[in-house]
Amino acid sequence: xxxxxxxxxxxxxxxxxxxxxxxxxxxxxxxxxxxxxxxxxxxxxxxxxxxxxxxxxxxxxxxxxxxxxxxxxxxxxxxxxxxxxxxxxxxxxxxxxxxxxxxxxxxxxxxxxxxxxxxxxxxxxxxxxxxxxxxxxxxxxxxxxxxxxxxxxxxxxxxxxxxxxxxxxxxxxxxxxxxxxxxxxxxxxxxxxxxxxxxxxxxxxxxxxxxxxxxxxxxxxxxxxxxxxxxxxxxxxx
Amino acid sequence: xxxxxxxxxxxxxxxxxxxxxxxxxxxxxxxxxxxxxxxxxxxxxxxxxxxxxxxxxxxxxxxxxxxxxxxxxxxxxxxxxxxxxxxxxxxxxxxxxxxxxxxxxxxxxxxxxxxxxxxxxxxxxxxxxxxxxxxxxxxxxxxxxxxxxxxxxxxxxxxxxxxxxxxxxxxxxxxxxxxxxxxxxxxxxxxxxxxxxxxxxxxxxxxxxxxxxxxxxxxxxxxxxxxxxxxxxxxxxx
DNA sequence: ACCTGAACACCGTTCAAGT
DNA sequence: ACCTGAACACCGTTCAAGT
Numbered sequence: 001x002x003x004x005x006x007x008x009x010x011x012x013x014x015x016x017x018x019x020x021x022x023x024x025x026x027x028x029x030x031x032x033x034x035x036x037x038x039x040x041x042x043x044x045x046x047x048x049x050x051x052x053x054x055x056x057x058x059x060x061x062x063x064x065x066x067x068x069x070x071x072x073x074x075x076x077x078x079x080x081x082x083x084x085x086x087x088x089x090x091x092x093x094x095x096x097x098x099x100x101x102x103x104x105x106x107x108x109x110x111x112x113x114x115x116x117x118x119x120x121x122x123x124x125x126x127x128x129x130x131x132x133x134x135x136x137x138x139x140x141x142x143x144x145x146x147x148x149x150x151x152x153x154x155x156x157x158x159x160x161x162x163x164x165x166x167x168x169x170x171x172x173x174x175x176x177x178x179x180x181x182x183x184x185x186x187x188x189x190x191x192x193x194x195x196x197x198x199x200x201x202x203x204x205x206x207x208x209x210x211x212x213x214x215x216x217x218x219x220x221x222x223x224x225x226x227x228x229x230x231x232x233x234x235x236x237x238x
Numbered sequence: 239x240x241x242x243x244x245x246x247x248x249x250x251x252x253x254x255x256x257x258x259x260x261x262x263x264x265x266x267x268x269x270x271x272x273x274x275x276x277x278x279x280x281x282x283x284x285x286x287x288x289x290x291x292x293x294x295x296x297x298x299x300x301x302x303x304x305x306x307x308x309x310x311x312x313x314x315x316x317x318x319x320x321x322x323x324x325x326x327x328x329x330x331x332x333x334x335x336x337x338x339x340x341x342x343x344x345x346x347x348x349x350x351x352x353x354x355x356x357x358x359x360x361x362x363x364x365x366x367x368x369x370x371x372x373x374x375x376x377x378x379x380x381x382x383x384x385x386x387x388x389x390x391x392x393x394x395x396x397x398x399x400x401x402x403x404x405x406x407x408x409x410x411x412x413x414x415x416x417x418x419x420x421x422x423x424x425x426x427x428x429x430x431x432x433x434x435x436x437x438x439x440x441x442x443x444x445x446x447x448x449x450x451x452x453x454x455x456x457x458x459x460x461x462x463x464x465x466x467x468x469x470x471x472x473x474x475x476x
Numbered sequence: 477a478c479c480t481g482a483a484c485a486c487c488g489t490t491c492a493a494g495t
Numbered sequence: 496a497c498c499t500g501a502a503c504a505c506c507g508t509t510c511a512a513g514t
Contacts, residue, residue: 006497030488042489043498051488086461093457097393107392111346136468143467147460151453154345154392155335215389219331221463222385222456223324229381230374244478268507280508281479289507 007039009047013057017103020058025105028054055109056117062099062106063119069095070123085134089127093148096123100152107153121187128189138196141189146214147221155215245277247285251295255341258296263343266292293347294355300337300344301357307333308361323372327365331386334361338390345391359425366427376434379427384452385459393453 015036020028030051031041048054073091083091100106110117124145131141184191253274258266268289269279286292311329321329338344348355362383369379422429 029486031486040499042500045489046497086465090457090461094454097453100393108346108349111349111392134468135472136464137471140464140467140471144460144464147464148457150389151393151456151460154349155338155389215335216332218389218460219328219386222382222389222459223328225459225463226374226378226382226385227324229378230372233375233378234373267505269505278480279506280481283508284478 007037007043007047009057011037012044012047012054013061016054016058017061020105020109021103025109028058030054056113059106059110059113059117060119062103062110063117063123065103066092066096066099066123069099083130085130085136088130088134089144089148092123092127093152096152110153121190125187125190128193132189132192138193142193142197142209143214143217146209146211147218150215150218155211155218245275245281245285247295249275250282250285250292251299254292254296255299258343258347259341263347266296268292294351297344297348297351297355298357300341300348301355301361303341304330304334304337304361307337321368323368323374326368327382327386330361330365331390334390348391359428363425363428366431370427370430376431380431380435380447381452381455384447384449385456388453388456393449393456 012033016028016033019032019036029041030044033054034041034044044054048057070092073095127145127148128141131144132138136144180191250271254266254271257270257274267279268282271292272279272282282292286295308330311333365383365386366379369382370376374382418429
């Protein structure tokens with residue numbers, strides 16, 4: 001680096017993504033990312049807590065890219081237009097897939113972080129809103145998020161398994177009321193789903209997603225569809 | 239290590255799996271695996287080509303464990319009994335999931351290897367056989383493998399994307415005829431599916447799986463099921 | 477044949493030091 | 496405040512050497 005303003009967190013994440021695109025995740029190294037910016041590895045530590053934080057940032061970048069991809073699909077539309085919930089959800093799933101294909105390392109690093117990135121709740125919120133306005137119950141919408149999450153990332157990705165641990169562990173549980181209110185403003189459907197689904201479960205704090213049940217529901221959804229196709233093929237042959 | 243026979247590849251893989259179970263994949267280190275066996279890191283290289291081969295071996299171990307789990311489900315039964323294709327496929331999917339949950343690092347390392355492990359074709363073969371005997375077309379059975387693979391591992395896992403590169407790159411293409419015949423003996427349904435599905439596609443050698451199409455088919459299978467559930471809920475309310 | 481120690485080129489990260 | 500160089504404890508892997 002010679003002229004130019006000083007290093008930036010966004011620059012660092014962009015450089016890391018470029019390294020991953022070019023040479024794979026295993027090439028994303030503090031020294032290598034620094035080199036790409038003409039800077040010593042240690043300089044990165046002034047803008048990023050460490051390698052783990054850098055990878056978290058990479059995940060957030062992917063989420064942002066999916067959001068941009070969605071805007072690109074229908075620049076002026078908001079999901080509360082005349083689109084069916086199905087078109088909204090389908091379009092978003094395909095957009096997510098496009099971004100993943102452009103960055104084949106993305107599913108791996110998303111899976112490697114533990115917990116859902118907090119930045120992803122905006123995407124859920126929009127899909128959720130479209131489904132609920134389209135006549136789906138919160139239970140069904142919830143189910144759909146699990147099913148689509150499994151399709152994109154594999155069932156390993158435990159959706160909703162506590163929002164990434166870090167929002168609430170600063171102070172005690174006192175602050176969570178204010179945070180809850182704040183989230184309700186930004187993520188109304190998500191909060192409503194939480195409220196609707198939580199009280200039906202024994203332990204409301206954690207594990208309110210029974211992932212075994214969700215897995216079997218998705219599995220049966222697929223098996224139902226396959227069996228239906230088989231029957232259609234059979235009657236068509238007859 | 240003191241008395242006892244000399245080091246074994248199986249022992250090394252078992253130790254590596256134990257390290258991963260206890261401390262995560264990132265702890266699977268030549269030095270650490272060696273230490274668990276009371277042996278220097280360099281000793282491992284006499285039984286394993288390197289770290290990459292060790293991880294490949296770990297994947298094969300997982301596949302073997304899934305097979306064992308399936309045998310545990312119904313010790314004496316072979317899939318050509320009176321079970322429906324659906325029960326066979328469902329049971330196998332749940333068995334695979336159980337093993338993955340027991341080794342949370344498994345999906346990550348499977349995804350990190352590029353290509354499907356050759357050892358997995360036995361599992362496909364049994365599921366495929368049950369489906370075809372149960373009245374499914376090869377196309378539908380093929381589709382089902384993609385859908386279930388996505389559920390278990392995420393769409394990233396490109397099923398059937400050339401059997402792991404290593405079976406055929408020893409010699410030229412001459413040997414592949416003999417190998418093909420050998421595989422037809424062991425994997426009749428798999429080979430039949432390949433034959434049935436291949437000629438319908440432009441490029442028969444590679445990419446005969448159009449993964450974009452497969453993704454959309456699975457996506458629509460899920461969306462169909464969700465919409466059907468929504469309608470059922472709606473009429474039930476009325 | 478199998479195992480070892482020293483060595484090399486890399487990691488992430490700390491810390492005292494520079495500007 | 497931001498960047499740096501040296502240093503530390505780790506990696507995977509090579510190689511010459513032991514038995």
